[in-house]
Amino acid sequence: MENLSDAEYKSQVRAVWIATGWLSLITIIEVxxxxxxxxxxxxxxxxxxxxxxYLLNAFFVGASLLKAYFIVGEFMHVKYETRALAITILAxxxxxxxxxxxxxxxxxxxLGMRNFWGI
Amino acid sequence: xxxxxAVDAKGAWNGGKSPFNVSYGKLMMWYFLxxxxxxxxxxxxxxxxxxxxxxxxxxxNHVFNAMPFFPSLKAPLGFVSIMTxxxxxxxxxxxxxxxxxxxxxxxxxxxxxxxxxxGGAMFLGxxxxxxxxxxxxxxxxxxxxxxGINFGPGTEDYPIQFAYLFFLITGFHGFHVFSGVCxxxxxxxxxxxxxxxxxxxxxxxxxxxxxxxxxxxxxxVFVFLAFYLL
Numbered sequence: 338m339e340n341l342s343d344a345e346y347k348s349q350v351r352a353v354w355i356a357t358g359w360l361s362l363i364t365i366i367e368v369x370x371x372x373x374x375x376x377x378x379x380x381x382x383x384x385x386x387x388x389x390x391y392l393l394n395a396f397f398v399g400a401s402l403l404k405a406y407f408i409v410g411e412f413m414h415v416k417y418e419t420r421a422l423a424i425t426i427l428a429x430x431x432x433x434x435x436x437x438x439x440x441x442x443x444x445x446x447x448l449g450m451r452n453f454w455g456i
Numbered sequence: 457x458x459x460x461x462a463v464d465a466k467g468a469w470n471g472g473k474s475p476f477n478v479s480y481g482k483l484m485m486w487y488f489l490x491x492x493x494x495x496x497x498x499x500x501x502x503x504x505x506x507x508x509x510x511x512x513x514x515x516x517n518h519v520f521n522a523m524p525f526f527p528s529l530k531a532p533l534g535f536v537s538i539m540t541x542x543x544x545x546x547x548x549x550x551x552x553x554x555x556x557x558x559x560x561x562x563x564x565x566x567x568x569x570x571x572x573x574x575g576g577a578m579f580l581g582x583x584x585x586x587x588x589x590x591x592x593x594x595x596x597x598x599x600x601x602x603x604g605i606n607f608g609p610g611t612e613d614y615p616i617q618f619a620y621l622f623f624l625i626t627g628f629h630g631f632h633v634f635s636g637v638c639x640x641x642x643x644x645x646x647x648x649x650x651x652x653x654x655x656x657x658x659x660x661x662x663x664x665x666x667x668x669x670x671x672x673x674x675x676x677v678f679v680f681l682a683f684y685l686l
Binding site for chain 1: 475490497502532537541545547677
C-alpha cells in the first residue's frame, strides 16, 4: 500500500479536522438561524408562504449542499480522485435537478386541482 | 501489421489499467452508492411532492420538540442537532481509521473504528427513542394508527402522509445506519484478527466500508433538511 510520510499523514488528518469544523459550524449556524426565526422573527408563523420564508429555505438548501460538498469531497475523498471518477459519480446526479422541479410542480398542480374541485 | 495504436501505454483509456485509478471493489461501491442516492432522492422528492399537494402540513418545530430526560422541556431542533453531531463525529472517526489504514497502523484502525461503531450505535439509540416518543409519547386522543401501530403526530392539522413519510424515510435511513454499524463491526473484527493486515490490498476494505458510512451521514444531511429545517 502507499506508505504515508509523516508530513502527508499530518496534512491529511488536518484536512479532515478542518472539514469537521466547517460541517459543525454550518450546522450550528443553520440551527441558530432557524431558532431566531422561530422565537424572535416569526413566532406566529405569519410569514409561511412568503418570499422571506422562501429565502430562508433557499439558505437552508444552500447550506446543506455545502455540507454535502465537505462530506463527499473530503470524507469520501472525491477531491483527491481522478477527474474521470469524480465526473462518473457526480454527473448522473444532475438528473435530480429536473426530478425535483417536475415533482414539486406536480405537487403544486395537485393542490390547485384540490382547491378547484373543493376536495 | 499486428501492431496497432491500441497498445499506447500512455493513454489511461487504452486498456491494461484502471482509468479511474481505483480498484474494482471501490468503483463498484461508488456505483452502488450512486444508485442508493437515487433511491433516497426518490423518497425525499416524494415527500416534497406530497407536501406541496397538501393544504396543511405538520409544524416540525412542534412535532419534534421533545428531549430525553427532560420531559417538560420544549426544545425544537435540540435533540436532532445532537443526533446530527453524533453522526458527523462517527463519520470523522471512520475517516481517521481509513488514514491509519494507509499507514498500516492496525491499532490506530481499531481505535478509530471503535469510535465510529459507538457513534453509529448511539445514533440508532437516539432514533429508537424518537420513534418511541412519537408513537407512544404524544396524546393518544389524536394518535393515528397504521397496521395496528399508533403513529403519534396525527391530528386534523397533520396530514397522515407526514407520519407515513417520516417513518418510511427515517426508517430506511435507520436501516442503512444499522447495516453500516454491522459492516463496521465486521471490519473491526477482521482488523483485530489481522485478516486485513495480511491481504494484498491491506486495509482497503476499511475504505469501502467507510464510503458506505459517509454516505449514510450524507443522506442524513438531506433528511435533516427536509424534515426538520424546511
